[in-house]
Amino acid sequence: MTVFAAKGVHFAYSGFEPCLSDISFEIESGERVALLGANGSGKSTLLHLLNGLFFANEGAIEAFGTVLSERGLETTGFGPEFRKRVGFLFQNSDVQLFCATVRDELAFGPLQLGLSRDEIEERIRDTLRLLDIESFQDRSPLALSAGQKKLVALGSVLVVSPSVLLLDEPTAGLDPRSQAMLLDLLNALHAGGATLITATHDLGLVADVADRAIVLGEDHRVVFDGPARLALGDRGLLSSTNLIFEREG
């Protein structure tokens, strides 16, 4: 089943140069895909488009066979269903954790999606247990370490049981233990059938989170779409997209 299909997508922030040009690809259910590119190549923007937060200026993105549009997400039954099926882990946990306590944070998504109180309580319990964060469920997210914040942010996404996870630099700023824990968790989710789409410029992370790589060049176009191991082995590709830098001589 095709989860996302991008067809000739162009996007520019109002008054700025285009940050995505002629982007086309399809992502199937259960895939692990890495969106690779240097800073400013448009990876995060593309994740926002895939999550229906921004919308293409030209071309279209289809999710589960339906074109993502502002109107479609707001006025039809597709919106809540899409939000239940697609979770987005932001790079900066501080923007994702806006509630007063960890528990409120986990409750936010299910409440907005209209789940029953009993089901919400059960999901919160399960998520707290899964991530081993029960001990600080009543604390303010602000008082947590970077690793703990990332776990809570992930919990706030997982609590609605999405089948697709969009991850923006998921391990940025994490200590090695937190990174390992997060990667184990993501792999367990993938083993359970989840589709993982990870935006990163950390090449060391790619082998752990992706089988396929879509590489964005500095001209904001797709310059490679194929097996991740091929992308990682192509020094010319990595060098030309500013993912690695090699001195001459």
Place this chain on the structure above:
Amino acid sequence: MSPLRLTAAVSRRSGAARIARRGLSGIFGLLASSHQRDANAESGGFLQGIDPRAKTVSLIGLIFVTTLVHSWLSLALCLTSGVFLALASNVPGNLLARAWLAVPLFTLLITLPATLNIVTPGHPLLVFPGVHLGKGVLAITAPGVVVAVRMAVRTGCCVTFALLLASTTRADRLFKGLRMLGMPSTFVTVLAMMERYTQVLARVAGEMHMAKISRTIEDSGLRREHEWVAAGMGSLFRRSRTMIRDVQSAMVSRGYKGENHTLDGLRAGPADYMFVAGVALFAALLLGLG
């Protein structure tokens, strides 16, 4: 290093980047006071054990009654009850001192004109010979002093009750209580996010100040310092705008459509009802005394 100790360490340095250091001290002071408030709200004092709704209704009720009473006895009782509750709730002395020094003193300052005979006529306590206004000489009068002092005491009482509410209730429980008392959900959400993101932005501002200090080799002069502060404010404003957009995206991503739904988990017990009843009786007594 804790914010308080860092503040002290930063304050001791001298030389370049005076304004950056002072700004950093202020930012860490803000974060430290927030940390102290949260720690106090978690301590096991009397008011900490009261349901936030009961506490909010009771203490706001007391503030309202304090603004209505006139007699010195009533004001003394308000003051005594505030101090008693603060002691029973382990409210730190420095917080009380701030409430009882800064705010009433400021009130006294702005009510100074009321002490003059041109505003409040009466027996003169201090005459300013040679300063004529209208037909008489300018003087501070006894009734004027009474008006100013009563105003300062009343303000001090009100600030004490507000401080008791804020320092003995964790912010999230206070907001939850406000919501359950019928405050519009959107208003409370905005309040809660303001409280949270003020701290996030204060940390960002702190990092900017720290970066400035670490890169300052010699004092660049007051004018350059002022320019840097203005540029920093602009940068922080831009960051806050970006953050607003990102937070909204994060909310929409999790299903937010403009209406906030929340889990309300507060339960009032017999002790809470007794507290409200006790405060209501006390308020009736104050009103009876006038």
